[in-house]
Every structure is written in C-alpha cells, then in structure tokens.
Amino acid sequence: MSTHIGAEPGQIAKTVLFPGDPLRAKFIAENFLDDVVQYNTVRNMFGYTGKYKGHMISVQGSGMGIPSLSIYATELIKFYGVQTIIRVGTAGGMREDVKIGDVILGQGSTTDSAVTANTFGAGIYYAPLSNFELLDSAYHVAQEMNVPVRVGNIFAADRFYNDEIDMKKLADYGCVATEMESAGLF
Numbered sequence: 732m733s734t735h736i737g738a739e740p741g742q743i744a745k746t747v748l749f750p751g752d753p754l755r756a757k758f759i760a761e762n763f764l765d766d767v768v769q770y771n772t773v774r775n776m777f778g779y780t781g782k783y784k785g786h787m788i789s790v791q792g793s794g795m796g797i798p799s800l801s802i803y804a805t806e807l808i809k810f811y812g813v814q815t816i817i818r819v820g821t822a823g824g825m826r827e828d829v830k831i832g833d834v835i836l837g838q839g840s841t842t843d844s845a846v847t848a849n850t851f852g853a854g855i856y857y858a859p860l861s862n863f864e865l866l867d868s869a870y871h872v873a874q875e876m877n878v879p880v881r882v883g884n885i886f887a888a889d890r891f892y893n894d895e896i897d898m899k900k901l902a903d904y905g906c907v908a909t910e911m912e913s914a915g916l917f
Contacts, residue, residue: 733806736778736791738770743811744780744787750820751800751912753777753792757799759819760790776803793818797844797887797915804916815865821907825898827861834880835868835908837861842887842914843896859887883907887914903911 732740750756753839756777760767764781771778771791778791793800800818822835828829829835840859847857866882873880886901886909898909 732804733810735773735776735802736771737773737807738778738811738812740811741846742770742780742904743778743791743807744789744811746786746815746817747813747917748788748790749793749800749804749818752789752820753794754791755820756792756906764788764790765815771780789813791856793912796911797834797889798841800912801846801915802903808847816916817865817869818912820910820912822910823917824908825886825906826900829881829907833877835874836866836873836880836882836884836910837913838882839884840887840913840917841884841901841906842889844887844889844914845893846915847912859914861913861917881907885910885913887911 748759750759753776758778760779760781764779764783767779768780769779776792776794777788779788780787780789789802804816807816838861845870851857870882871881884906886906888909888911
C-alpha cells in the first residue's frame with residue numbers, strides 16, 4: 732500500500748499529530764494516548780494510533796526537513812485517507828520576545844526551499860499558509876485553556892546551519908521562529 736508506512740487500512744486515524752522526531756512520536760503515544768497500537772516501524776519512523784479523551788488520534792514521525800515530511804504527509808493522505816495533519820515539535824525563536832517554551836501557531840511559512848519553485852515554476856513565489864479553520868480552532872482552544880500562544884510566520888529552512896541567511900531581517904519582517912518542515916506541510 733505505502734512504501735514508507737507499514738500500516739494496514741484502518742489503522743491510522745483521520746487526524747495525525749506529526750512530530751519530526753520518531754522518538755517524540757513514541758513519547759506522545761506513551762504519555763498522552765490510551766489503547767495505543769504501534770502501526771509503523773519502517774525505517775524506525777514510528778507511528779501509533781490510540782485514543783485521546785475518547786477520540787482516535789494517530790501520531791507519526793515525519794523525519795527532518797521538507798523532503799522527508801512530504802513523503803510521509805503524501806502517503807498518509809493518499810493511501811490512508813488522513814484528513815488533518817498537525818505538525819508538533821520544536822522550533823528556534825527568531826525574535827528576542829520569543830522565549831523557550833513559548834507555544835507558536837504557524838500562520839504561514841517562509842522558506843528558502845526549492846519546493847515552492849519546483850511546484851509552481853519560475854516567477855511564482857507561493858506563500859504557504861496553514862489551514863485557517865484549524866489555526867483558528869487551535870488559537871481559541873488555547874485561549875479557553877489559558878495557554879499563551881503566539882500566531883505568526885515561520886521560516887522553514889532547508890539547512891539547519893546556514894550563515895548566509897539574514898535571520899534578523901526575517902525576524903524584522905515578522906518571522907517568529909525557524910524549523911525545517913512547515914512550508915512542505917502547508
């Protein structure tokens with residue numbers, strides 16, 4: 732069925748939490764889900780399905796970077812009928828007012844990746860955006876739970892170490908954090 736996910740039809744929920752690190756997927760499954768079943772060990776990119784407050788949820792590692800994430804997102808949607816993918820994980824703050832532990836909801840994703848140029852061709856500078864309904868829902872749930880959140884643009888870097896990028900300029904233009912996957916998911 733899928734080249735990179737060893738699940739059988741029906742083993743993956745319609746909503747998937749999507750950390751890059753497969754060990755984070757394992758941690759989430761073991762600490763937040765009930766009745767957990769591991770459905771994937773292919774390439775040690777762990778995937779699990781369980782219940783959270785009675786709702787079926789899956790959690791699937793995506794690996795680092797847009798290419799790896801794109802493989803897993805495509806297969807989840809195309810072969811398993813997943814309808815909602817929520818990227819969870821860590822990001823580096825880009826502004827002085829972003830502190831360790833802050834919760835950031837990515838509204839858009841600026842990137843230096845060729846993924847948008849390769850998708851749309853020369854002359855089109857596509858701006859990858861999150862799903863507004865999901866973003867709005869996450870924001871309001873956080874407000875109801877008194878969890879402070881910041882909504883903003885994220886910089887999805889193609890390289891982890893890249894001294895050629897002017898990170899201060901990106902921050903001045905509104906990027907609040909950097910990671911390596913959001914543009915591919917959006």
